[in-house]
Amino acid sequence: MSEWTEIVDYFRGRSMWMLHYCTGCGAIELPPTMTSRWDMERFGITPMATPRQADILLITGYLAIKTLKRVVYTYEQMQAPKWVLGFGSCTINGGIYWDSYNVIESLDKYIPVDIYIAGCMPRPEAILDAFVKLKEMVQKGEAKGYEKYVKNYDWYKANQDRVLKRTSPVLKEIEKVTKIG
Amino acid sequence: MADIIDEIKSMDLKTSWLGDWEFEVLTPKDRLAATLSYLKAKGFKAFMGLSCVDWIEEGNFELVYILQSYDLALEAIVKTKIPRQRPVIESMGTLWKLCEVYEREMHEFFGIEFTGNPNLKPFFLENWLDIPPLRKDFDTLAFSEELFEFKEDETHGIKSPKRIE
Amino acid sequence: MELNPLRESNDDYKYYELFIGPNHPGIEGNFSYVLKMKGHTVEEATPDPGLLHRGFEKLMERRLWTQNLALIPRICVPEPDVNEVAYCLGVEHMMGIEVPKRAQYIRVIVLELARIASFLFGISGLGGTTGHYTSVQWLIGDRDYILDLFEWLTGGRVYHIYQYPGGVKNDLPDGWLDKLSDFLDYLEKRLPEYDKFIFQNPIIQKRTVGLGYISPEDAIENGLTGPNLRASGVMYDIRKAQPYLVYNELDFDIPKTGDGDAFSRVLQRRLELGESIKILRQCVKQIPEGPHKTKVPNPFQFRVPKGSYYSKVESSRGEFGYYIVSDGDVKPYRVYVRGPSYSIGLYYATKALIGMRIEDVPVWIHTTDMCPPDFDR
């Protein structure tokens, strides 16, 4: 069966559909990547309108808490095999928003990331490079983030709930000092 | 242009030029509505923005209404102070409906109550339980470290299972 | 499945909810409208912002005056330079710094180039929503020439971080102005093609003429600015009315379309793009020799005197305003950012979208050229 898997992986790498969800400011470099100058369709990468059809979830930059919730929904709606690309420094460690109260710091704690692209903002060449890398990884059968998600579902869910389903103030002692009225 | 300044001065309000095209008007809280409607009648028809400054040391919130007149090519910046302990002020939604959206934002970010504004629901933030974030005593770094920066093994109150590679 | 006996009389069954965004190709950026629909018609629209909220105003209070220059371009992604210039203008006014003539010209060049890039992006949005993909490909492709010029000048394609209180960071590289002229020649050659392909296209006209009419009174009352305001017939441009930088030395017109519908809003952008080319040509001719920056204190001693100031710049979307408050410290006390899309995206859309058919909603959104990062901040 391993030959069959290899063939399947080969074709999966040649046809990766990307979800057309602009999660952050990195989305501004996607139109040049998609259009006539860089034309990522020549690698078989096409933007798709809905998560059901997509193979790649591109997290283009920082994630506000509100967006994280949508991203998790979206990721879970996508069908395996699926891959996540963390785009820009903000997804790695918060980047320039390292001290922001509304931006998560490390994407890998909430959903499994297969490839990070460093930089703010990464150039279209870097994006294409990441896609080609991902293609190689897929064809070698190395990009297995979605399996990691299934295996560690509780861990990821706990991390997500920690941010999304807060029931008490995060900074308790300060809350005691200043209360409205 | 100058007569407006003179008229405002005759109304017992402090006013001064901030730049070539803009002047500020300091008004007490109870005369805010009157000042704004006076300016609106004088041609400052466009409402450009509402902001707030948290003067934590003197214990006040300063509300800043930015108005624009297209005929005079002037900007009027109306400022009023309300106590930080009881931040309540009437809504300007009767003058500009648009203002209610800004008030909703200020309510969320500073915790100011606008009486008469029916729509003060959460706007930009979801499930926010701490003090309003743009207040000076809110420590965003501590918040960020507490909520987002945690080691993989730390539990933080939630039973966090170990990650399998 | 159970059928409700009250189905006919129950209002809940007449309506359904439809999300335009955040994960939807028809919305601009990461932003959402929750539409209450009846058939194909919108009955109620509720904006749901905050998906891009990063708390800029809080973060800026924690950084030095000059550190903030790296932060603020991120507020408006398609056209970041207006943020830097507006912030610098505010800081310079409060500190009383005189900016050299050459630096002012360079700033105008950067602003106008960014405006052209943003207009090309904005017009391509119309193509994307109406399915006119060839125009998207062409316009975005041409926009890349501008990004290349920026990259040569500043080192960054999207975020330039090129302005600094007291001037700009580097002088223009040798030969840059010639390349700029070449690009302008190229663009002027392309524009008639675009006019024919997009603005004279009968289906584009059919879909946008008469859509989402905004009267001048409505436009003023609801805080619309920039091309959206001018398309409604209120000919107010900050560059003309309250000239900053060297705009009073440059000769340009404010084109008048004045119908107030979706088509005239896009056409307004197209015509203003032509005026920007005119401005750039003059700048290339008139730019004086001289220093490109003045001496300012080092970043750790960079203190702005006590006070407040509202500085504003005409961006491609409208008025970008920075209300800056200083208490004399090395960090700003408070910075408030007035994004041009705020009033139209969060307030006016809730009125304008009512009664619109579902296929017109994305077209309306894109013709107003709203940019969610600038009101989410």
Place this chain on the structure above:
Amino acid sequence: MVIVEFLIKLAQGFGIGALALATGLLFGGIGRKIMARIQRRYGPPFTQNFIDLFKLFSKGSVSHGWAFDLGLVAGFAPMLAAIMFLPIGPFTLLPSDSSLIMIVYLMMMAYLGMAMGVLASGNPNSAIGMSRALMLMAGYEVPFAAVIFSVYLFSKTGYLTQIVAQQSGGFMNWNIVKMPLGFLAVEIALQGMLGEKPFDQAIAPAEIASGPMVELGGKYLGFGMIQHSVGLFLETGIVVDLFLGGAPNFWIFIAKQFVLYFVVILVDAILPRLRIHEATSFFWKLPLFLGILQAVIVIIQGGVLNV
């Protein structure tokens, strides 16, 4: 013997189905390439659609109930069935006296099956998309029916092989020369049948997030793609048989199909999308007028002038 004949027919049926699918996919791939070149870019390899289809069938998929599954099968099965009645070059698997009516009927069945499937997904976007698709069908089927009627009157038969035979003997015998108005009407209707701009309201990504396909993923989307590809083959094929004189062999047949598809792609590249009611009312105006005019001309020629 009957069993052997049946088995041969069955094998031939599979073969024709596969052939139609492969041709449809290849056309789609070449169409993407042409589109890319118009848009000043390189474009995907022309085999891209095969890779996409293979990948879709290797993906996991979520079902939305039995009606969803059944609907998608009901969506592509009639398309495949219709191919069997179509003369492909000199070859027809199931010759029938009423093959024209049969094909038109089966084509409509396919869309209704698709409608049943996607409506079961319960997503409002697919409901809007499907209502648009059916409304558009109500638009293009009317001029198409008018043209079919004229062809019937002209050829005095509904047997496609016979219609093709009547057109043999050179270019001047083709129906496109004899009924130019009808061909024009069918060409416009073809744009709508294939769902290319300006008539791609049903899948408009920027408006309703790709409409009927919004909940389709993996294998289900694969079935949708098969339906589209076979539909492409069928719809261009029937126009070739009706107006372009059929073909002496398979290669000329697909060459003629490709010419039709090429025109469709060119129109698709330069026009944006109409609103749905504008599209339907457009079909009821110009193409319908052309179709009816053609029928009237045929009646006058045949009945009054007795040509």
